[in-house]
Amino acid sequence: MKKRKFAIRLGFILVIIGLSLLLFQKGHQKEIQKITEEIMINCPRYEMDVTFYPEEKRIAVIEKVAITNDKAKAFQELYFHLYPNAFKSLDEAPFPKEEIQQAYPDGFEPGYLYVKKISDESSKVNFEIENTILKVMPSKLLEPQDKLVLTIEFDVKIPPALGRFGYGQNTFNLANWYPILAVYDEKGWHKDPYYCVGDPFYSEMGLYDVSIRAPKAYKIAASGSLQEKIVEAGNNVIWNFKTELVRDFAWISSNKFAVESATVDNTQLMSYYFEGENKKYGLKALEYAKNALGFFNEYFGKYPYSHYSVVASDFYIGGMEFPNLVMIGNEFYGSSGFFEYVVVHETAHQWWYGLVGNNQVEEAWLDEALAEYSTLLYYDYFYGRKNGQKVYEQAILNPYKLYEAAHTPGPILRPLSEFVDWKDYSAAVYHKGTIMVKDLEGRIGKGKLQQALRYYFEQNLYKNATTADFIKALNHVTGVDWTDYINDCLRSTDILDKAS
Structure with a gap:
């Protein structure tokens, strides 16, 4: 009888625990839904009609972007990135000089974005272009909470470059290919150039509705979800993609x-x-x-x-x-x-840069070191801790030691303009950044670090996070202030001494 009563009580307790977890998950889902809806109200919305001419290596585009001024100040000017203009000349192409042959195996040809016309709801709009930055002057002041819809008509010439933007023997890579609204934050407008080292991108979440007319021989992989394929009379198919909240829109096409x-x-x-x-x-x-x-x-x-x-x-x-x-x-x-x-x-x-964003120009370690650490966790899980440790040594620790033996290492936390080359960038951002995170795992335990990363993810979902947000997550989970430790590691030139 006692065993039966105990079993009934245990069953009751388990039911209560299960219901509590279910209520917590539902509450958590509601909170995420609330955050999502709030961001969707004010985020930029892009609609693009694209015609793809693979034989001519170009696309023609009509882009409509709906902008809500969610800042406390009014704007007379808006800024967009025109990343394709970085490919106009061989001297300015965003590749290290020693890699030009790899980037352009068939020889250099220019790529660029040509703006034909910009208009708002009522009239043609004045604009100026300087290198990779487009300045748009709307016909009236954009006051806080005002909305504006701009229509930008442009052509893009695709270069024979084997990078994010370009084409090779098999694919057309269309990334960072359209006018995208620059970020405005407490530092003002971010008008960074297209650096040849690192990922020089910083963007807010937006919603995209993109239709691409392409010859029927070509398949298209793209951001978002394919809504429909419309087969036109003749040789073309229209691919329509729509996204949820994302930082930008990329597509790759091949026959x-x-x-x-x-x-x-x-x-x-x-x-x-x-x-x-x-x-x-x-x-x-x-x-x-x-x-x-x-x-x-x-x-x-x-x-x-x-x-x-x-x-x-x-x-x-x-x-x-x-x-x-x-x-x-x-x-x-x-x-x-x-x-x-x-x-x-x-x-x-x-997860790291997609769902939780960051300024990759100023704090590249936040997404790269966390992506590397996440990869090591994957190897630990699927292949065991010993093999995971071996991968860590082969992919991170030993390459960094080799670099350190031949170079004077710089700090992890630097803007892209201060990196000498890709080796310098990889040693600092990928290798030293991951060594720091692994050392942190040893100090607080794998379980606590997982909790901190989950908290960091939840608190910064669809937002742009900073180093301070990462430290905040650590402090919240551990009850210890990790500010000095993280900042010392990020600014140290000798991570192996600091992280030990």
């Missing part, structure tokens, strides 16, 4: 794509690869991304989007993250090497 798909929780996962012998690696990419997406969902917080694509690309730099989509250099499809590592690292960026 050689084959696609495999899978489902992870509520997300459809797509692997784009080139037809033929690459299918084995297309399936491998799908497997790696599926494992990573599922693991990060549980470890950090749910991926809220319905689609995610891993796309083989003519991209010599390795891998690159965009909302709902990552580029993976085609050279990885045919060898094991770091293929899995790159796919997992770029998938981790869907």
